[in-house]
Amino acid sequence: MPPENNNFKEFARNPADLDISSLLPRRPTVGPDVPVVLWRLLRVVSLYKILGDETPTISYFLGKNIGNMLPIKTHEDIHRQLTALKIGKLNFSVTSPNVAHLAIAECMTCDGITPPLGKPICQLEAGIVAGALENLYPGKKIIGDEIKCIGGLGDEVCLIECKII
Numbered sequence: 001m002p003p004e005n006n007n008f009k010e011f012a013r014n015p016a017d018l019d020i021s022s023l024l025p026r027r028p029t030v031g032p033d034v035p036v037v038l039w040r041l042l043r044v045v046s047l048y049k050i051l052g053d054e055t056p057t058i059s060y061f062l063g064k065n066i067g068n069m070l071p072i073k074t075h076e077d078i079h080r081q082l083t084a085l086k087i088g089k090l091n092f093s094v095t096s097p098n099v100a101h102l103a104i105a106e107c108m109t110c111d112g113i114t115p116p117l118g119k120p121i122c123q124l125e126a127g128i129v130a131g132a133l134e135n136l137y138p139g140k141k142i143i144g145d146e147i148k149c150i151g152g153l154g155d156e157v158c159l160i161e162c163k164i165i
Contacts (some may be wrong), residue, residue, distance in 0.1 A: 015133075020069060033086070036108055043109055044121060056123045060144070063124040067131020078102075078132045087125055088158070097164070103148075104158040106164050110151025120149035126160045133162055141165045 048055045070081045071129045078094045088104040088111070092101060095101055101126075105111070109122045130144030141164075146152075148159035 020071075030093075038094075039108060040055075040110075040113070042126065044113070044117075051077040053162075056121075058121075060123040060127040060130075062130075063127020064131035064134075065127075066124075067128040068134060070132050071130075072132045072135035075136065078129070078136075081132065082128065085128075087128070091157075098164045100129075100133060100164065101159040103113065104160070105156075107150055107158045109158075110149060113151030115153035117147075117152050118151055119152050121152040122146050122158045122160070124151055124163075125158065129160045130162050133164065 008150040017133060030151035043059065044155035047059065051058055070077075072078055072081060075092065077095060079090055082090055082092075082102075086108060088107040091103040091105075093101050104122070104125060107122055107125065112145070113121075126146045132143045133144075142158055142162050142164065144162045146158060148157060149163050150156070150158055
């Protein structure tokens, strides 16, 4: 529970109502990017310390929400948007009318974590892809699952498989 102070009272604007254009940084000296290690401290270490075994599920749904917010109208838009977010080096393919795959090399969450943790850890990325695909397939349910993971399982790439239902 957060400490009792004015920083945790009501917001003047609901943060859940913000869109991507309202979140663009103005950091003329520092720049718009943050180090990957900061993200990993948040996702891999801190979230797990706070949420424990719920971390993968919450990370997935955080990602799905982010994916839903992306301006996606084509498969190429997915590649373009995820590349702009610097998720990693991407190879996106739709292998059938019901399945799409995204291979991620140099994954922001896990590439370089050694030794492997023993479980996939890139649920945020799986959620982002599933959420983005929901923009392309209105009325369809998209379920994303990471079936390969560099830092989690020791694979060469992270591989996200999305089923279109």
